[in-house]
Structure formats: C-alpha cells, structure tokens
Amino acid sequence: MTDSAVIVGAGVIGLATAYRLASDGLQVTVVDAAAESGSGASIHNAGWIVPIMSAPVPAPGMLGKAIRWMLKKDSPLYVRPSPNPEHVRFMLAMLRHCNPKDFHHGVEALTSLNERTTSLFDAYEQESVRFEQHRTGQLLAFQTMEGMREYQAATAPVERIGHTAVPLSGDEVRDLEPALGPQVRSGLHCAKERHVDPVSLVRGLEARCQELGVRFRHNSRVSDIRSRGGAATSILAGGEEVHGDLFILAAGAHTGRLARLAGCPLPIQPGKGYGFDDITNSVKLRHSVYLGEAKVAVTPLSDRLRLAGTMEFGSSDATIDPHRVRGIARAARDFLPGFAPTQQPRAWTGHRPMTPDGLPAIGPLPGKDNVLVASGHSMLGVTLAPITADIISATVKGGGHAAELATTAHAFAPRRFT
Ligand SMILES: Cc1cc2nc3c(=O)[nH]c(=O)nc-3n(C[C@H](O)[C@H](O)[C@H](O)COP(=O)(O)OP(=O)(O)OC[C@H]3O[C@@H](n4cnc5c(N)ncnc54)[C@H](O)[C@@H]3O)c2cc1C
Known part of the structure; x- marks a missing residue:
C-alpha cells in the first residue's frame, strides 16, 4: 500500500508529478537542493509546448x-x-543511436507520448493551475x-x-x-x-501543490538513498533522513547520479x-x-x-x-x-x-521496486511534464489506466539502459 511519496527534484517534472500524486490522495514531500523550485532547467528554457517536435x-x-x-x-x-569516462561512454552511446532506424523509433515513441499533451495543459487550466x-x-x-x-x-x-x-x-x-x-x-x-511562460508554470504548479498539502524541503541536497533488501526506505536530504513508501527521482541532469545511489546508475x-x-x-x-x-x-x-x-x-x-x-x-x-x-x-x-537514445526514462528503477524515475526529457521536459506525471500516477495506482498507458510507456522504461 503506497500512502506517501518523496520526490527528489522540484523542477517541472517533479512538480507536475507531485501535483498529480497529491491529487490522487498521496502524502507528498518534494526535496530539492536549491533554495527555490525550478532553479534547474525548468525556468531556464523556451517554454514551448511542441508535440510537432517529437x-x-x-x-x-x-x-x-x-x-x-x-x-x-x-x-x-x-x-x-x-x-x-562517463561523458565519453555517453557520447559514444549517443552516436550509436544516430541512425535512421533508431531515429524513426524515437519519433514514433515521442509522438505517442505527446498524443494528449495539449489536452493535459487544457486540464491544468481547468483545475486552476495558474500560468501564462x-x-x-x-x-x-x-x-x-x-x-x-x-x-x-x-x-x-x-x-x-x-x-x-x-x-x-x-x-x-x-x-x-x-x-x-x-x-x-x-x-x-x-x-x-503553444508556448508558456516557464517561470509561471513552475510557480503555478508549486502553488497548486501547496494547496493540496505537498510539503517542500528546499536547500536539501540528497546525498544518500538507504535501502533494506529490494526496497528503498529513506533518503538523506540536507543531512536529515526523510522516509517514504515510494521515491521518485526527478532531479533533471543529476538523476543518473541519484540512481547510482539507489544501486542502478543511469546514463543521464x-x-x-x-x-x-x-x-x-x-x-x-x-x-x-x-x-x-x-x-x-x-x-x-x-x-x-x-x-x-x-x-x-x-x-x-x-x-x-x-x-x-x-x-x-x-x-x-x-x-x-x-x-x-x-x-x-x-x-x-x-x-x-x-539520454543516449534521446528518450526520457520514466518508470521503475531496476532492482528497487519502490523507486521510480522521471527524467531524461532532453529538449521536451516542459511539453512532456503532464504526461510523465500521468504515467507515474498510473504506475503507482495500477488498474485500467495503467494498462492503457503501458504500450506507450514501454519505450521509456529505465530498464532499457541496464
Ligand atoms: C535552453 C533550453 C531551452 C529549452 N526549451 C524547452 C522548450 O521550449 N520546451 C520544452 O518542453 N523543453 C525545453 N527545454 C527542456 C526543459 O527545460 C527540460 O527538459 C526540463 O526543464 C527538465 O525538467 P526537470 O524537472 O527534469 O529538471 P530540472 O528543472 O533541472 O530540475 C531538477 C531539480 O533537481 C534538483 N536536484 C538535482 N540534484 C539534486 C539532489 N542531489 N538533491 C536534491 N535535489 C536535486 C535541482 O536543484 C533541480 O531543481 C529547454 C531546455 C533548455 C536548457
């Protein structure tokens, strides 16, 4: 039974996920190394909502x-x-994906992922997320x-x-x-x-999260992920231990290193x-x-x-x-x-x-049942934030919606890197 979730990263991916999970009724804590949400890439981008760029x-x-x-x-x-060596390995892996077959596969997978993007942004407005x-x-x-x-x-x-x-x-x-x-x-x-003001989107999601009772711990860099057997039990954030039933790694470009702390490094x-x-x-x-x-x-x-x-x-x-x-x-x-x-x-x-194949990593981290990854969105993190949150929510809740999304989500499973 999952009652509480700890999300590492208060970027647009972490915030969209926190908003969705809190709406599902989970008790959510968001932990971020920075003093303010969005300080990574999420306020420093063009703000385009562009399924056409799949x-x-x-x-x-x-x-x-x-x-x-x-x-x-x-x-x-x-x-x-x-x-x-990590950079060299990453660049070589990326070069191996620079071929027509992988590119075509990537376009098809991202297109499917973007199918509901604009309707999910409409839903944000209807649900009183205030943004430009x-x-x-x-x-x-x-x-x-x-x-x-x-x-x-x-x-x-x-x-x-x-x-x-x-x-x-x-x-x-x-x-x-x-x-x-x-x-x-x-x-x-x-x-x-479409396009949004990315700063307003971050602030709007954060405000809705707060209304739903999400707790924020800023200035709290995660330096360890503690486990018992095949499950994570807590994270060490800013020197304090934070417990939860579920952990979501949404730390943007730093997610690969965090995944290593959980025992399974990812090439991000x-x-x-x-x-x-x-x-x-x-x-x-x-x-x-x-x-x-x-x-x-x-x-x-x-x-x-x-x-x-x-x-x-x-x-x-x-x-x-x-x-x-x-x-x-x-x-x-x-x-x-x-x-x-x-x-x-x-x-x-x-x-x-x-990521080396240009596709996000969304889903369970191999070897740790209660750690999920939501990262690697490359140039499309703003565009793909709501659908990423939807996939994470469906993975946590299971049921019909999860089965519906399973085919789309398959291409983004982090296990493809292990
Ligand atoms: C110039 C530029 C233009 C772009 N234009 C667009 C666009 O038009 N449309 C689009 O869809 N996308 C665009 N993007 C991409 C988009 O900005 C990113 O994909 C997206 O912001 C990634 O969000 P995130 O939440 O994964 O990461 P981030 O926003 O980087 O957030 C990660 C968070 O994790 C925190 N963190 C990291 N390590 C730790 C740790 N150890 N402990 C605790 N917290 C930690 C960081 O402090 C940060 O707040 C652009 C990006 C750039 C750089």
Missing part, C-alpha cells in the same frame, strides 16, 4: 554536424572535449529550402496525432510575422503548438543551453519562432521576449560562455532585423537532462 536529439547526420560545429565557438551544437499560456501557434523560419525540407521530414509522422507543419514561402512567413527579414526563404506553420548527462530575456521587447512577435539554421527559439511572453538555444555536451557547471550567447544574439539579428535590445540582457544557462 524527434530525439540523436539523428542521422548529427555526427558530421557536430564535427563541423566543434570548430566554431558560437555554433548551436558543441561537444566539449573531456576525458571523463499562449495558443498562438509556432512558426519555423529557414534561410534555405534544404533546412526546411530536412526539418519537415521529421514532422510528417506527428500528423497522426493532429499536429501539422504547413510549408510556406518566405513571403508567406513574413505575412504571418512581419518582423522576420528578407533572408528568410521558407518556413513551416504549426498552428496547434547534461546538455547545456543558454538564453536571455529582452525586457525591452525590441521585436514584436505573435507566434513562437524557431530560427531554423541557427536552432534558436524565440518566445514572445507577456512582459519579455525570451531567446534560447545551443546544446553543449561535456559541461555541467553554470559558467556563461560569451561566444554561445553572442551566437544566439547574432542569429536573432540575422533573422529579425529589428532585434536591438535597448538594455543589455543578462544571460542564463540550463542543463537539459539528456
């Missing part, structure tokens, strides 16, 4: 791009040379036709869940978003995609991203806009324009590499000629929890 990061051709881009300090993808959500669609802008076609190929399988990417000429793109400049030659319009490594907010709103946009070749996300929020991008492997710290930030700003000026913030924006970083 594609894993490891893709055919990624190796060639990575090698070319390694020579450019402001490139969108960078693999930092590091002798760390925009249903204005997404526009992908490309400076070349090849860029658009390459991208479009990965969106075709997602049509089966009702998310479409309609090809546009450069002029049609500018009709929808006049701020985009003459270099834009083609685009894709994804009418059903950080994929560092950068961003900044233009509070002067120097460019007005209606849609969220993807600057295709530069791989930069631009998100118009009620009080600021957010820019985010780059994927850096091999860096786990929060240092800001000015070249990467300049790369994002340069891309913005290339695509959006009016982009000229009148105040110097402050850059931030976030670490995406990455």
